[in-house]
Amino acid sequence: LILHSSPLPLYCCKTVRKMKCRINPGNNENCFVPISEIIAVEETEFNKKQRNIGRWQKMAKLHAFTVHYVKKARNHRWRCSAATFWCVDEHLCNQWTQALKELLEMQKSRPKQLLVYINPFGGKRQGKRIYEQKVAPLFSLASISTDVVVTEHANHAKDNLFEVNIYKYDGVVCVGGDGMFSEVMHGLIGRMQKDSGIDQNNPKASLVQCNIRIGIIPAGSTDCICYSTVGISDPVTSALHIIVGDCQPLDVSSVHHNDTFLKYSVSLLGYGFYGDILKDSEKKRWMGPMRYDYSGFKTFLSHHYYEGTIAYQPAKHTHGSPRDKVSCRTGCYICKQSEKQLAEQNKEHGLKKEEGEEEWKVIKGKFLAINAVNMSCACPRSPKGLSPAAHLADGSADLILVRKCSRFDFLRYLVRHTNQDDQFDFPFVDVYRVKCFQFTSKLSEDNESNVMDVGKKRFGQFCRDHPACCCNIVNSTWNCDGETLDSSAIEVRVHCQLMKLFARGIEEDCKDEAGHSQSSIEQLL
Numbered sequence: 040l041i042l043h044s045s046p047l048p049l050y051c052c053k054t055v056r057k058m059k060c061r062i063n064p065g066n067n068e069n070c071f072v073p074i075s076e077i078i079a080v081e082e083t084e085f086n087k088k089q090r091n092i093g094r095w096q097k098m099a100k101l102h103a104f105t106v107h108y109v110k111k112a113r114n115h116r117w118r119c120s121a122a123t124f125w126c127v128d129e130h131l132c133n134q135w136t137q138a139l140k141e142l143l144e145m146q147k148s149r150p151k152q153l154l155v156y157i158n159p160f161g162g163k164r165q166g167k168r169i170y171e172q173k174v175a176p177l178f179s180l181a182s183i184s185t186d187v188v189v190t191e192h193a194n195h196a197k198d199n200l201f202e203v204n205i206y207k208y209d210g211v212v213c214v215g216g217d218g219m220f221s222e223v224m225h226g227l228i229g230r231m232q233k234d235s236g237i238d239q240n241n242p243k244a245s246l247v248q249c250n251i252r253i254g255i256i257p258a259g260s261t262d263c264i265c266y267s268t269v270g271i272s273d274p275v276t277s278a279l280h281i282i283v284g285d286c287q288p289l290d291v292s293s294v295h296h297n298d299t300f301l302k303y304s305v306s307l308l309g310y311g312f313y314g315d316i317l318k319d320s321e322k323k324r325w326m327g328p329m330r331y332d333y334s335g336f337k338t339f340l341s342h343h344y345y346e347g348t349i350a351y352q353p354a355k356h357t358h359g360s361p362r363d364k365v366s367c368r369t370g371c372y373i374c375k376q377s378e379k380q381l382a383e384q385n386k387e388h389g390l391k392k393e394e395g396e397e398e399w400k401v402i403k404g405k406f407l408a409i410n411a412v413n414m415s416c417a418c419p420r421s422p423k424g425l426s427p428a429a430h431l432a433d434g435s436a437d438l439i440l441v442r443k444c445s446r447f448d449f450l451r452y453l454v455r456h457t458n459q460d461d462q463f464d465f466p467f468v469d470v471y472r473v474k475c476f477q478f479t480s481k482l483s484e485d486n487e488s489n490v491m492d493v494g495k496k497r498f499g500q501f502c503r504d505h506p507a508c509c510c511n512i513v514n515s516t517w518n519c520d521g522e523t524l525d526s527s528a529i530e531v532r533v534h535c536q537l538m539k540l541f542a543r544g545i546e547e548d549c550k551d552e553a554g555h556s557q558s559s560i561e562q563l564l
């Protein structure tokens with residue numbers, strides 16, 4: 040929709056929230072709105088205030104309609120803006136309204152019915168207010184009907200997803216943080232496997248893709264998944280991505296221990312530093328999002344390292360590397376290629392044979408942190424994330440090994456998560472792009488081979504009681520997307536594009552001076 044240069048005698052006024060378009064066709068300030076970014080079209084009553092503009096004042100009767108559309112602001116923020124058009128010809132006005140409504144009806148990827156779960160206790164406990172004040176009015180404007188469940192306890196959403204008729208919905212929305220998203224994801228993926236007769240406890244099982252998209256309205260403490268897939272943690276922006284029906288496939292890792300399914304992960308699987316932060320911060324939930332800063336500082340000072348063995352299979356199917364200078368962006372070429380290649384491989388060889396044939400690389404050592412990330416893990420604390428070049432949907436994870444080093448060096452490493460310097464450019468940091476890996480701690484290896492004597496056990500207890508001790512005898516815990524895992528020995532496999540989000544990845548910022556996006560010219564009406 041080109042707002043000012045229509046050949047028809049339609050006029051646009053700067054009504055609801057300033058819109059930079061003019062009725063003068065000679066003016067250069069065009070405003071392009073792709074149909075895909077129109078939120079709604081409404082017949083509008085022309086009130087006295089609006090009529091009271093110069094030459095139109097004398098006209099007898101004016102007919103009008105309003106186009107609500109996505110306005111892209113800076114830093115990936117989206118807002119709902121509106122432009123009202125009017126003319127004297129009622130038939131012409133109706134024709135425009137009808138034509139635009141028909142075009143909107145043709146946008147088949149838009150959701151019509153959503154199931155919404157709100158965690159009232161996530162983050163700063165604002166979930167319910169955020170949904171009611173900022174999101175529900177937009178859904179209603181876009182004629183989306185919703186069934187809303189305010190959760191009453193942890194796992195409420197997950198359990199509910201095994202009971203309801205999920206197939207009548209076009210998507211599931213979670214209002215909360217990464218933990219709430221994880222619940223909904225486990226519910227949906229688990230339900231899909233159950234309905235297809237797939238045993239989640241089999242680490243080699245080919246999981247069934249989940250085509251019901253999840254939308255995240257950020258109201259948590261880290262909101263890493265939202266930030267990494269949209270570029271900002273902002274409820275209105277996320278609601279608009281849901282309304283326009285965006286679709287972003289996402290890799291999911293399955294985590295097993297001895298043929299028992301533990302959890303799925305989409306963002307961070309962290310042992311050592313991030314596991315210890317999480318374990319400590321759980322006791323401080325009352326502090327809200329601040330708990331991570333408190334526990335982060337404490338864990339940094341404790342400077343614990345852990346001994347163990349990692350075995351991994353490199354992700355040979357993907358063209359990218361974790362040291363690339365380019366990041367995953369909307370319509371990412373590498374993600375598309377990986378998807379194609381994996382599909383071909385699976386067709387030719389079958390998954391089991393392929394994995395069985397490939398070599399495993401083994402690394403033993405003492406680590407301050409072992410992090411496996413399926414996406415960059417960008418969040419407001421670290422805008423480029425733990426692995427800036429990680430891809431959302433390439434079927435691989437970046438395995439980051441931070442070996443034992445001095446506190447000062449570890450601090451230098453952490454600080455690089457917040458600036459433009461390369462956090463992998465340290466002799467004590469290694470990063471690999473993998474499709475699966477296994478970890479066993481030295482302690483559990485020793486336990487299994489029965490070499491652990493009583494003295495060591497006592498020493499282990501001593502170290503737990505004295506966090507200032509950096510010794511390597513106690514186990515850490517795995518932080519799986521913000522939840523702790525019970526087992527330290529795990530087996531992880533990345534499932535390429537197992538699920539989909541209402542998002543489009545991070546868009547390249549290409550704003551003109553007026554702040555309008557220049558993309559999607561082909562889609563213009």
Ligand SMILES: Nc1ncnc2c1ncn2[C@@H]1O[C@H](COP(=O)(O)OP(=O)(O)OP(=O)(O)O)[C@@H](O)[C@H]1O
Pocket residue numbers: 157158159160161162163189190191192193194195214215216217218219220222258259260261262263521
């Ligand atoms: N009504 C509820 N009462 C208690 N816990 C809940 C309720 N609803 C959901 N939960 C649990 O609360 C946990 C944390 O929620 P959420 O992720 O929304 O917030 P957060 O932990 O502050 O944010 P983040 O995960 O981004 O750090 C989730 O794992 C979820 O299982």
Ligand SMILES: CCCCCCCCCCCCC/C=C/[C@@H](O)[C@H](CO)NC(=O)CCCCC
Pocket residue numbers: 216217218260261262263306307313316317331332335416418420421424425453454456457518519520521522
């Ligand atoms: C001197 C300044 C140093 C600053 C260093 C900042 C580095 C920050 C990196 C943040 C990476 C977040 C990864 C995301 C993990 C989420 O799945 C998880 C659930 O929400 N959050 C945490 O575990 C919470 C993790 C909180 C970490 C602080």
Ligand SMILES: [Ca+2]
Pocket residue numbers: 290412413414429430431432433434435436
């Ligand atoms: Ca990935």
